[in-house]
Amino acid sequence: DVPEARFSATGNWAPLSGAAGASAGEQRRTALSFRLDVDDSGALLTRFNRPGLVRGGKGRIEGSVGWIGSPLAPDYPTLSGQLQADFERGQFLKVEPGAGRLLGVLSLQALPRRLALDFRDVFSDGFAFDFVRGDARIEQGVLFTNNLQMKGVNAAVLMEGTADLAREQQDLKVVVVPEINAGTASLIATAINPAIGLGSFLAQFLLRQPLQSAGTQEFRVSGSWADPQVTKVDRTPPAAPARAPAGALQ
Numbered sequence: 709d710v711p712e713a714r715f716s717a718t719g720n721w722a723p724l725s726g727a728a729g730a731s732a733g734e735q736r737r738t739a740l741s742f743r744l745d746v747d748d749s750g751a752l753l754t755r756f757n758r759p760g761l762v763r764g765g766k767g768r769i770e771g772s773v774g775w776i777g778s779p780l781a782p783d784y785p786t787l788s789g790q791l792q793a794d795f796e797r798g799q800f801l802k803v804e805p806g807a808g809r810l811l812g813v814l815s816l817q818a819l820p821r822r823l824a825l826d827f828r829d830v831f832s833d834g835f836a837f838d839f840v841r842g843d844a845r846i847e848q849g850v851l852f853t854n855n856l857q858m859k860g861v862n863a864a865v866l867m868e869g870t871a872d873l874a875r876e877q878q879d880l881k882v883v884v885v886p887e888i889n890a891g892t893a894s895l896i897a898t899a900i901n902p903a904i905g906l907g908s909f910l911a912q913f914l915l916r917q918p919l920q921s922a923g924t925q926e927f928r929v930s931g932s933w934a935d936p937q938v939t940k941v942d943r944t945p946p947a948a949p950a951r952a953p954a955g956a957l958q
Contacts, residue, residue, distance in 0.1 A: 712752040717742035721779050738779045743770040749798055761811050765798025765840075773846065784849035784874035791844045791851075799836040810871060813878055813933055814840070814858070836860055842867075849874045854906055862887050868906040869929075876933045881941075883910060886923040 709715065719740035746752055749765030773789030775782050800814060816835055835858065842856035849872065856867040864887070869880035883906065931937035 710752070710755060712748045712755060713744060713746045715742065715744050719779070724776070735776055736778075737774055737776050738782075739772070739774040740779070741772040744768060746795070749795065750801075760801055763799045763801055763834075765795050765837075767793065767795030767840075769793045787846055787849045787873065789846045791846070792842075793844075794839070794841040795837075796839045797837075798840075799834050801834040810873075810933065813871060813880070813929070813936070816865065816882065835865070846873075866906050866910065877931065878929055878933065878936065880929045881906070882927045882929055884925045884927075 717740055719738065719742075721736050721738050723734045723736050725734060745768045747766055749767075750759075750762040753759065753761050769791060771789055771791035773782075773787060773791075775784075775788070776786040777783040800811065800816075814835075838859045838861070840856075840858045842853050844851050844853040844856075846852070851871045851873060852869075854868040858865040858867075864885045866883040866885065867880050869878065871878045871880070926941040928939045928941055929936050930939075
């Protein structure tokens with residue numbers, strides 16, 4: 709433990725065969741279940757020589773992961789598992805592209821030049837969040853999520869897609885939903901069920917919220933973490949179901 713955080717974990721380092729009398733040269737697999745409780749994410753990153761990436765941020769990351777090889781050296785090509793994160797009250801700070809690695813992906817500083825003017829100030833100096841939460845699974849070193857949610861003062865940000873931890877690349881769908889009516893963006897950013905995912909939920913929600921739908925912007929973020937490629941996706945507002953003609957049988 710350190711003043712900013714507490715880490716607990718259980719696990720094993722076992723032969724792949726599972727045999728008790730495995731040979732000394734046989735490959736072993738590390739399996740780990742863990743929980744990290746953080747009181748100040750920025751201070752914790754500074755302790756590990758990564759200052760200036762986040763300010764504040766209290767929360768937790770927990771899950772289970774495994775890989776082939778030593779517990780002291782995670783092997784990304786064989787890494788698998790699942791994670792859940794939930795943080796509140798913090799800010800992703802402005803950094804040079806690539807400096808923050810995966811945190812740089814979350815900070816969304818590649819978006820401002822593609823955003824309408826009313827959104828640009830939300831991201832250009834680092835996104836300040838009320839909360840960041842979501843679930844992810846990892847398969848062969850690639851992280852998949854369909855319900856990553858971030859809520860700020862003026863907007864909610866929803867993400868789904870992949871991040872390749874070994875190659876440091878991403879392929880993400882990013883949806884920015886404006887806060888028009890107090891609490892509406894908060895609702896959309898807390899109601900996504902991982903079993904349904906972002907796409908289906910968003911279509912249903914925006915159909916019932918025409919003002920939110922009109923202001924919502926969607927992007928595809930691809931390429932490397934150091935040089936993300938951002939493409940604005942033209943959105944067609946969802947059409948309301950056609951009404952039956954007057955007098956028609958229901």
